[in-house]
Amino acid sequence: MSAYEFPDGLIEIQRDYEKANAHVEKLVAALPSALDIMTGKPKTTDKQNDELQKAREARLQAQEKRDQHPWLLGVDDQYAARMQLWKAARSSE
Template identity: 40%
Template structure:
């Protein structure tokens, strides 16, 4: 299916998204639990929260660029195209 071969710039965006998503997970895992903070059993990490907000903002920007890419207008099955993009980006 030639129409499901994503262009290189879109692949780069998807790879950037995957890296940013992993970074968000990493930052989030390092932060104290909100439950513990609210219970007074841990201190909030304001620097970590700011870093997470920035990473999430970057991730959202990349998602918007992915969704606005002109390649999508030429695909018939958007779900299959998303899966093809994900598979190609992880390869």
């Protein structure tokens, strides 16, 4: 049980951030390693770079939406609140 009562929508905002972050991680995992690139093996394509840039932008927007939420800005211990929000978002999926 959380020590916080989250306002409507904040848990969904956290879930949106988690989805955006997972998408970035998936795209990064599909890229060739730095060693492969240095040794002349497969390089990243423009399409991969564009897709990753867009995914990172979407993740940043989701993070800003969460971090700038008035409720979160108003709590005394933002770190503890974020940790509880993270747990609440994962436990209620």
